[in-house]
Amino acid sequence: MSFEVIQRDKNTRARLGRLKTFHGEVNTPVFMPVGTQGAVKTLSPEEVEEVGAEIILSNTYHLFLRPGQEIIKKGGGLHRFIGWDKPILTDSGGYQVFSLARLRKIEEDGIYFNSHIDGSQYFFTPELVMEVQKALGSDIIMPLDICLGYGASYWETKEALEITLRWLKRSIDYKKNNNMETQLLFGIIQGGFYRELRKEAVERMLDMELPGFALGGISVGEPKDKMYEITDYTVSLLPEEKPRYLMGVGAPEDLVMGVSMGIDMFDCVLPTRLARHGVFYTKTGRRNIKNAQYKEDFSPLEEDCDCYTCRRFTKAYIRHLFLQHETFSYRLLTIHNLRFLFRLMEDVRRSIREGRLEEFKKEFLTQYLANDRENRLEKEEVWNRLLI
Amino acid sequence: MSFEVIQRDKNTRARLGRLKTFHGEVNTPVFMPVGTQGAVKTLSPEEVEEVGAEIILSNTYHLFLRPGQEIIKKGGGLHRFIGWDKPILTDSGGYQVFSLARLRKIEEDGIYFNSHIDGSQYFFTPELVMEVQKALGSDIIMPLDICLGYGASYWETKEALEITLRWLKRSIDYKKNNNMETQLLFGIIQGGFYRELRKEAVERMLDMELPGFALGGISVGEPKDKMYEITDYTVSLLPEEKPRYLMGVGAPEDLVMGVSMGIDMFDCVLPTRLARHGVFYTKTGRRNIKNAQYKEDFSPLEEDCDCYTCRRFTKAYIRHLFLQHETFSYRLLTIHNLRFLFRLMEDVRRSIREGRLEEFKKEFLTQYLANDRENRLEKEEVWNRLLI
Structure with missing residues (x-):
């Protein structure tokens, strides 16, 4: 078995x-x-x-x-x-x-x-x-x-x-x-x-x-x-x-x-691919490190994240590296995005264990603004060409 | 002082x-x-x-x-x-x-x-x-x-x-x-x-x-x-x-x-730049990981190197990643090239300490086939445009 x-x-x-x-x-x-x-x-x-x-x-x-x-x-x-x-x-x-x-x-x-x-x-x-x-x-x-x-x-x-x-x-x-x-x-x-x-x-x-x-x-x-x-x-x-x-x-x-x-x-592939486009996950939805608002933001990608990236570097630094096409920034964003998903799965498993997944789900989905459009359009494009 | x-x-x-x-x-x-x-x-x-x-x-x-x-x-x-x-x-x-x-x-x-x-x-x-x-x-x-x-x-x-x-x-x-x-x-x-x-x-x-x-x-x-x-x-x-x-x-x-x-x-910048072009240092001179001879070479970049890359990965794998433009391969080659230089400097310092730098120098330069041409031509090109 x-x-x-x-x-x-x-x-x-x-x-x-x-x-x-x-x-x-x-x-x-x-x-x-x-x-x-x-x-x-x-x-x-x-x-x-x-x-x-x-x-x-x-x-x-x-x-x-x-x-x-x-x-x-x-x-x-x-x-x-x-x-x-x-x-x-x-x-x-x-x-x-x-x-x-x-x-x-x-x-x-x-x-x-x-x-x-x-x-x-x-x-x-x-x-x-x-x-x-x-x-x-x-x-x-x-x-x-x-x-x-x-x-x-x-x-x-x-x-x-x-x-x-x-x-x-x-x-x-x-x-x-x-x-x-x-x-x-x-x-x-x-x-x-x-x-x-x-x-x-x-x-x-x-x-x-x-x-x-x-x-x-x-x-x-x-x-x-x-x-x-x-x-x-x-x-x-x-x-x-x-x-x-x-x-x-x-x-x-x-x-x-x-x-x-x-x-x-x-x-x-989303968490890794998005990272290479500057996108990082937060509890309230996706963000892009290229955004000018992060230019002088010396806080981590996500305040309570325990990943290597968030423990060590600021948004301002990651943004600088990303804009200069430094591959280290892709790594930093990839680490954060994956860690975000694994922490989410840890929360999910804990919620099941404690019999409160419904609650957790409601909480999470209320906070997290899903941005599906971009991804869906891309998929549509790939698959539509097969229908022609 | x-x-x-x-x-x-x-x-x-x-x-x-x-x-x-x-x-x-x-x-x-x-x-x-x-x-x-x-x-x-x-x-x-x-x-x-x-x-x-x-x-x-x-x-x-x-x-x-x-x-x-x-x-x-x-x-x-x-x-x-x-x-x-x-x-x-x-x-x-x-x-x-x-x-x-x-x-x-x-x-x-x-x-x-x-x-x-x-x-x-x-x-x-x-x-x-x-x-x-x-x-x-x-x-x-x-x-x-x-x-x-x-x-x-x-x-x-x-x-x-x-x-x-x-x-x-x-x-x-x-x-x-x-x-x-x-x-x-x-x-x-x-x-x-x-x-x-x-x-x-x-x-x-x-x-x-x-x-x-x-x-x-x-x-x-x-x-x-x-x-x-x-x-x-x-x-x-x-x-x-x-x-x-x-x-x-x-x-x-x-x-x-x-x-x-x-x-x-x-x-x-050579050790880091060369790495991104597939070049790695060995005691006998530079090599390029793209070379077909490494296709099925399951040995490390350099046999007695103590770097992370050489401890963990084979030439065949690094070559595969490099040919597929995986940025991890640039990192692996960069680590090796820098470690090569730092080990060289450790050897140099030890030789001075032991009063045998001349010997070490002779040994090293006999073994190591310097490939300066490429680098020099590139520099010439950069600097020549200033002479016009």
Whole structure:
């Protein structure tokens, strides 16, 4: 048994859990920082650990293209290659093939795509994606899936779901036949924003003995209410005893909402990407360090934050470094943003433990002014081009 | 007395010394990493300390333009603003005005120049440069000077020297009248590559009671032999009891050569700048991490190096990160390059202590293949445009 629910919240579907992996345990609900190329951008592994990370996510698609799984395997596997000995989850590359690469063709056997780096053509099959993740040696692995944007038609979504389910079976078979006992293969639930399809997906996955369920095809350009609605509905169909992972979602308000819907795991590039654009989180919402109001502000990014950045530096200094394109400022903002999310998750877990998550949620969402628009527009843009 | 010679080498002019500043002592010969904008590029203050730095250099010109000395003063001075409580040396901005800004006009009173950032016009006087450094609160400060490139004529050089000497007097006067007792004002020796002018400069500076002498106008596009020759000659004119600082010089071979000529202090952007171009130091010379030979090289940058980078990561991983433009790789290479220089300086100091610097120098220079060409061509380019 790789997952254990330790405590349930009485008013929501939130729960405290513990996920056991080959490289150690993870306390859920958990946020996973993203290390796309095998490094959480701008940070050392020690810094990632210091902000509170227990598990990181890395991208199969990117590592497959550069440096290639063979080099990582020769280097002793992904953990050793990147100097991180705690759990790692790798995605399947499905999301990137659809959102980043130039997609060529989906066939029953797999997906033809052109690399976003140099345009060279590749063919991903469920088996290849499993083979890559075997070489990487990540603790939690994902099967190849078809990920559609918001607005895909019912029939398109249904067809994609059927293929995704057949690919899942092939992934399970590959894993069984290739000595991958130390790796946990989650199933990815697709079905777009059609309840009927989500339900069908879950029902057909229930007897596959999967150690966890990932909710895919969410945060693909839809409005927030649609996202919450389909997440809430999908989780309601899932068995209590398995971990649930909401892929690619991790804005502060989404973490709180997601946990209360029963989500156990999250990942998102937002905290690290926003940092490189000067954005930092505070309890009342996002701020941008470029703002002139911080020119002579000698206080930390957030008054009661315990992160390295806030313990050591002022807004005025970070602003100066950022405006001069000093990469140290990206690191400082990244550390703060990640620490902000990990403190938020600590608060969330404590609230569940003390049976007052509803209260905490209300408090947090009242204070925190969510700024979703920018992010949603960007996602819409990415996904809309697939609808043309 | 701010400087003390502790031990002299019997075969060369090298010496061990101790320089006392308001923010602590520095063991010489010493290399000073450059924090142009108030941060050693890509590093935290803790990392700068960990590689072995006892003092850093920062640039008056850059800090004057951004964020401006007033903000730094309001933030509690440069040490507090940047989170570094050990000694700081600031240059005068003279070098940058000549090499970086668009120079408009030199007058008896000062220099008109246009900012390299946005072209706006400024006027540097010796007094303003002192005022800025007073606001910064750096431990060792420099007077405004006129810095010419290699190839400047005798008369041009002589005229520049005369102005530089008059500006030095004005700087000394300003310091006396403005409560700057905790700051050490060094004199900058100009005179180009004309022995006669260097001699005149030194002679006229000897009775000014300066706490240290900086050799300026060196490493401005000249061949190495000219650089060594004029350095050696100039040092031979200087009093034993004062520290000597060779400005802007810090290639590994130059550190060893410079120390044996009697230089006590060095600064250079090379180790940090080269790192951002993928270059790393080894005992046998420079290497570039982009090189295909490192693709599957799972050994550290240098086998017996004790730096964080070499203790934790392989060439294959650093190469992967570098090729993917991950800024963490710039940090890793910067740490190694600085540590390489600090270990070199530790070896140099130990050799002086043990009376075998000549031996060490021979050994090191035999092993280390100096690659000066690239750097020299770049300097030539910068300085040649001033000759047109």
